């Protein structure tokens with residue numbers, strides 16, 4: 102047997118157990134850390150509060166999956182409005198492209214749910230386990246009652262927070278008040294329970310355990326963001342020319358005489374990095390642009406009495422002493438496309454008619470002749486009132502001379518969010534039929550709201566008499 | 568390092584994630600498109616199922632899609648295995 106085969110099991114084992122080095126990001130204070138905390142509070146505040154808000158007796162934001170209706174800020178969307186959702190996604194994607202080209206991974210550092218929830222989990226962890234050195238010491242220590250209590254406590258808090266997150270998540274998809282009542286009586290439906298647990302578990306796993314691995318292995322955006330970068334994109338970068346050669350020194354030593362640069366090699370920038378990289382090795386795919394290293398390095402520079410900004414937000418061009426251009430062709434093109442599509446979306450929403458009219462011909466008979474010699478076609482109309490209030494509609498038909506529309510009622514009421522089907526008959530004197538199949542047009546208009554009307558064409562079949 | 572050795576060097580977590588995660592995303596998209604076009608209640612009526620909860624139908628639909636997509640992701644990984652590994656496994660040497 103070859104050497105390789107005998108080694109194989111070991112290799113496999115080594116591979117299975119090759120764990121990532123656990124990263125213990127050190128807590129940072131500073132301008133960017135404060136910005137991130139502000140962003141975290143604002144975004145999480147919105148996330149947990151929005152489903153509880155009501156407007157006109159209707160949950161402000163509710164993607165009511167069981168009822169197949171989306172309520173967003175007083176508007177109600179139906180599956181028929183899918184187009185708007187698709188457009189909205191295109192706008193969001195384009196905005197992200199534009200933003201990334203301009204400002205790099207600001208999204209990652211301040212607004213991504215992964216960052217935001219991880220930040221909360223880190224905060225809980227620090228409150229319970231202590232700062233970085235104490236966390237590391239605790240992890241090294243043998244298991245004891247104290248360690249068990251601390252670790253257990255942390256996980257209990259994490260899990261409770263995750264469950265609340267999962268509950269809120271499901272509250273976006275089914276009315277949250279009812280869900281809360283059901284939850285209090287432990288009567289949530291099996292799938293509601295499942296999704297609360299599922300989302301809760303995902304939060305716990307991603308923010309508690311996976312952390313930077315989500316960014317590195319799972320995030321599609323992280324993979325393709327570099328394609329949007331150019332030399333004028335805002336990135337976080339270490340000023341190598343100023344910092345190198347790095348080395349430790351005493352505070353008031355003339356380090357320049359010793360031939361040293363401004364980097365005192367304290368490795369704090371590595372200790373604070375949530376993805377565990379060393380920014381001094383250059384811009385890396387793993388860097389989420391959180392600016393923790395900027396904050397901590399600025400503090401070090403302050404203490405040493407050196408100017409700030411050894412690590413800073415800058416652009417590749419600026420780093421090389423060239424000017425940074427904000428208006429590049431790429432930016433202009435992204436902006437124009439974005440503006441056009443966004444304008445289209447706004448226009449579409451403004452002119453959207455919140456009703457739908459479908460016409461189906463009776464399939465059983467092509468046409469029939471009435472006792473009075475008229476040609477008659479039978480249709481089924483389906484009218485959807487997509488608004489939340491009831492409307493009264495009248496129905497008209499046109500397109501043939503002397504056409505007569507026969508329905509059970511002249512005016513019919515459609516409750517808010519309801520679908521009404523009604524059979525109607527259309528009669529025409531055959532002398533007015535020029536071809537075997539003519540086009541007619543049905544129109545339903547709301548009596549109480551003139552702009553609410555929709556038309557739909559249909560075929561009218563009959564004998565050819567001329 | 569050759570591409571193949573690099574592939575073997577991928578952490579296990581990345582391997583697992585690269586099967587389960589893209590399939591999760593595509594299954595999600597498929598579920599949204601499918602159920603936007605078809606109302607599970609209508610589908611249930613066609614199939615003769617009366618009492619059908621929409622949430623249940625969506626969930627089951629999602630997991631069926633996920634099964635499908637993750638199977639094809641896993642098969643992709645399986646067929647990417649370098650041929651050498653099979654030779655070694657059967658005790659052949661090069």
Ligand code: SF4
Pocket residue numbers: 206208209210213214215216315316317320321322323389
């Ligand atoms: S890399 Fe992806 S997951 Fe990580 S912070 Fe950025 S967007 Fe979020």
Ligand code: SF4
Pocket residue numbers: 337370373374375376377378379380387388389390391392393394395
């Ligand atoms: S290198 Fe700096 S900015 Fe990048 S992730 Fe690490 S700490 Fe954040």
